[in-house]
Amino acid sequence: MFEKCVKESIEELIFDLSKNPLLHFSEKSLQVRLVAKLLVKCPELSKPIPTSIYERYKKNIDKLGSEESYLIDALSVPPLQMEYGINEPDAYRVDIAILDPDEIKLIDGWQFQIEEQYLDPLIAIEIGTEKSGAKDMCGDHLENDAFKLKNSKKGYILNVMRNFNVGQKSDIRYQKKAAQLKQFKDSLKTYSSSSKYAKIKFIGLIIHIAYQEIEFFDIKNEWKTFKYPYVGFTDAVTNKL
Numbered sequence: 001m002f003e004k005c006v007k008e009s010i011e012e013l014i015f016d017l018s019k020n021p022l023l024h025f026s027e028k029s030l031q032v033r034l035v036a037k038l039l040v041k042c043p044e045l046s047k048p049i050p051t052s053i054y055e056r057y058k059k060n061i062d063k064l065g066s067e068e069s070y071l072i073d074a075l076s077v078p079p080l081q082m083e084y085g086i087n088e089p090d091a092y093r094v095d096i097a098i099l100d101p102d103e104i105k106l107i108d109g110w111q112f113q114i115e116e117q118y119l120d121p122l123i124a125i126e127i128g129t130e131k132s133g134a135k136d137m138c139g140d141h142l143e144n145d146a147f148k149l150k151n152s153k154k155g156y157i158l159n160v161m162r163n164f165n166v167g168q169k170s171d172i173r174y175q176k177k178a179a180q181l182k183q184f185k186d187s188l189k190t191y192s193s194s195s196k197y198a199k200i201k202f203i204g205l206i207i208h209i210a211y212q213e214i215e216f217f218d219i220k221n222e223w224k225t226f227k228y229p230y231v232g233f234t235d236a237v238t239n240k241l
Helices: 003-019 027-041 053-058 068-074 140-149 172-192 233-240
Strands: 080-085 093-098 123-129 155-163 200-208 213-217 223-227
Touching (some): 003 123, 027 080, 123 140, 223 233
Parallel strands (some): 123 155
């Protein structure tokens, strides 16, 4: 359920970024763009579904003078949520969560919970960039994203990195960036090969703007380089998703 439009939306976002890597300023920019695509492809993701919260107020309808139809609509929740909670001691939030419509009907709390427990999303998506704010994309950020998605029925982690260097590849600045990206690439391979995160699809895109090159983490969980005009890139992304 909803998986087809999720795959198509992520695929389109990757293609957009390959053509215009300055399309986003931050991680949040990419989240919003992806959500916009999801809602266009699957309008039902924004359609509120009545919850069990209504039952808590039903007995007070007459006392309050409330309209039953109003309360049913007002106490409804749509499947697509951003910054949705997870059931852990720390205050973690999932970037994009798609909730099961059948489970939404059982929600009985204002925090979109059932018996004070968050729902495990049908599909959850985490997005990271070079500006994500963790120590680096090689350690804390990837680990935290994988941890947040471990209970989701299906998870996607999309990492978009940009190399803005314009100097020669022999330059110290370029070599420093190349070393950072290598650490990131190695880390993504490590996490993707772990059986602990078998339900998560790890997607990596590195755009070397000045060098007109793209590196993509393909279906075999290997990094493949495409030189502009990126022949074969479309097929690699489609096969991955």
